[in-house]
Amino acid sequence: MDLNSILNLGENALQLGLISSLTVLALFLSYSMLNVCDLSTDGCFTLGATVGAAVAISGHPLLSIPAAMLAGVLSGFVTALLQTKMGVDSLLAGIIVNTGLYSVNIAVMGNSSLLNMNTTETVFTSLKSLLSGTPLEQHNVLIVSLIAVALVVIFLSIFLKTKLGLAIRATGNNPDMVRSSSINPAFTTIIGLCVSNSFTGLSGCLLAQSQKSVNIDIGTGMVTIALASLLIGGVFVSKGKIPAKAVGVVLGSIVFRVVYTVALRFDMPASMLKLVSSVIVVIAISGPYLKSRYPEFKRQLTHKRSKEAA
Amino acid sequence: MLEIKEISKTFNPGTANAKIALDKLSLSVKDGDFITIIGANGAGKSTLFNAIAGDFTTDEGKITLDGEDITLMPAHKRAKSIGRLFQDPMRGSAPGMSIEENLALAAGNGEWLSRISKRDKDEFRSRLSLLDMGLEDRMNQPVGLLSGGQRQALTLVMATYNPPKLLLLDEHTAALDPATAEKVLKLTSETVGVNSLTCLMITHNMQSALDLGNRTVMMDAGKIILDIEGENRKGITVNDLLEQFKLASGKALTNDRMLLS
Incomplete structure (x- = not known):
């Protein structure tokens, strides 16, 4: 394997990491800040992909981005409405929306489970023709995803320091306190989920256009993969201010994709991605718990031994 | 400034666990009043605060604050005019x-x-x-x-x-160690004094119920059974209070957290 193909693989992993880091940033907002585990993520990711693809195919590559984000906002709005106003448990609300979105996504793709964009002008090909002749031409995907991620990180860093952002963070921290600050936690939950799902939609839109096709399974397992990246990111930047944490989250997503790419080179079947991400999430969440249980376990062991000795 | 007219609340109505927490309770609070509230476990003290703050809507009755009917207003809107401290500092x-x-x-x-x-x-x-x-x-x-x-x-x-127009203190020093409790209580009195706040305070400490504020209210079974202010409150001792409670409710005052000294 020569240097060129290694660089190519590296760039691929970086692109994929950046594009999926948008979903990770969405979970950073909903899971880490709002304390809602948004299980509609898979469906919303696919929704962004299908809506973005449909709009691009209709001849509006630039419009595909706001369209996909708006679709994400709508999906987040429904999820939030179910849990704040209709008495549906927050996990269940996500699952219900996720299931419903399957039909919506098939409908958006015109009753097909696959859309091809091989000859479609996408945001990436638009930029490519814009840059044609320059050395950057081949890095169009990387450039678009870098810009998108940078904008979202900057947006989150500013947004989470505003009064509305503070209220959203407090809602995940102590809803009682939000209420006593004369703010309705239902309102902050709705805004938070609308914003986070717009990032998920954007993420799906960019992934679909970068691989020039979208199928109904494009988002399957995204929530676990994103959660794994989020938790890896937490290992890098566990303390510090929000911009640092957001960058850590993006790093987590890139590292996850790089490690995955390396594993593929060592002949790991591609289908293992989802199992690996599940295992990472389990280790990251259960690890600290099991560690805290260790003294108890040791105590039981010594107790048994002393009983046997007696 | 706070007018509570015959509010009632029954939890789990129509079941074996039905509990009348507030029973046609009325209370009129004047501007600048500092009322201490005492009563046995389950007398409805905290439920009264929850009703005022809007954690639930009362089954009947009316609550007005500063002339505004807040009976049906959601909690986060009431929070604009009602400040609140709980027993749990968290x-x-x-x-x-x-x-x-x-x-x-x-x-x-x-x-x-x-x-x-x-x-x-x-x-x-x-x-x-x-x-x-x-x-x-x-x-x-x-x-x-x-x-x-x-x-x-x-x-x-x-x-x-x-x-706030009204400050609700629900045993807010009960979970603190004695020295800290004293300090927080002192800060509370200062804040209430400086801003001349109208204040309701639930306490299990009979002595501070008499020392603080200008009016003491006793609750039992979702009702106010004793309301002492002005001349009647001067020179009154904890023992007098216990005696009066017995007369009004027909039983001795029991509260597992109550401090009688």
Whole structure:
């Protein structure tokens, strides 16, 4: 394997990491800040992909981005409405929306489970023709995803320091306190989920256009993969201010994709991605718990031994 | 200023567990009143506060605050005019956010998209320095690092940042050690005094129920059974209070947390 193909693989992993880091940033907002585990993520990711693809195919590559984000906002709005106003448990609300979105996504793709964009002008090909002749031409995907991620990180860093952002963070921290600050936690939950799902939609839109096709399974397992990246990111930047944490989250997503790419080179079947991400999430969440249980376990062991000795 | 007219609340109505928590309770609070509330376990003291603050809608009756009918108003809207401290010091602040950010939310200044300004920070600093706990130098630390007493003092600053029309104190010093409790109580009296707040305080300490405020109310079985103020309250002792409770309710006062001395 020569240097060129290694660089190519590296760039691929970086692109994929950046594009999926948008979903990770969405979970950073909903899971880490709002304390809602948004299980509609898979469906919303696919929704962004299908809506973005449909709009691009209709001849509006630039419009595909706001369209996909708006679709994400709508999906987040429904999820939030179910849990704040209709008495549906927050996990269940996500699952219900996720299931419903399957039909919506098939409908958006015109009753097909696959859309091809091989000859479609996408945001990436638009930029490519814009840059044609320059050395950057081949890095169009990387450039678009870098810009998108940078904008979202900057947006989150500013947004989470505003009064509305503070209220959203407090809602995940102590809803009682939000209420006593004369703010309705239902309102902050709705805004938070609308914003986070717009990032998920954007993420799906960019992934679909970068691989020039979208199928109904494009988002399957995204929530676990994103959660794994989020938790890896937490290992890098566990303390510090929000911009640092957001960058850590993006790093987590890139590292996850790089490690995955390396594993593929060592002949790991591609289908293992989802199992690996599940295992990472389990280790990251259960690890600290099991560690805290260790003294108890040791105590039981010594107790048994002393009983046997007696 | 606060008029409570015959409010009732039954929990789990129509079941074997039905409990009448408030029973046609009426209370008229005048501007500047500092009322201490005592009563046995399950007398309905906290339920009364929850009804005033809007945690639930009462089954019947009417609550008006400063002439405004708040009977059906949701809790977060009432919070504009009602400040509240709970027994649990953890309930009033967000542990994962800094002192500064907690205060910013309590202050509620500015538009939704406004950020904490330098002027806000200076104001927070001067408010915190009044507590004399050194919190003004830790404004960027997460609230979760504070002790129970510090958190309750911070909650007091937050609840009274914009002086509320009514302050509800629900045994807010009960979970603190005696020295800290005394300090928080002193800060409370000062804050109430400086802002001339109207205040209701639930306490299990009979002595401070008589020492603090200008009026003492006793509750039993969802009703107010004793209301002492003015001349009647002067020179009264804890024993007198117990005696009067027995006369009014027909039983001795029992509260597993009550301090009689």
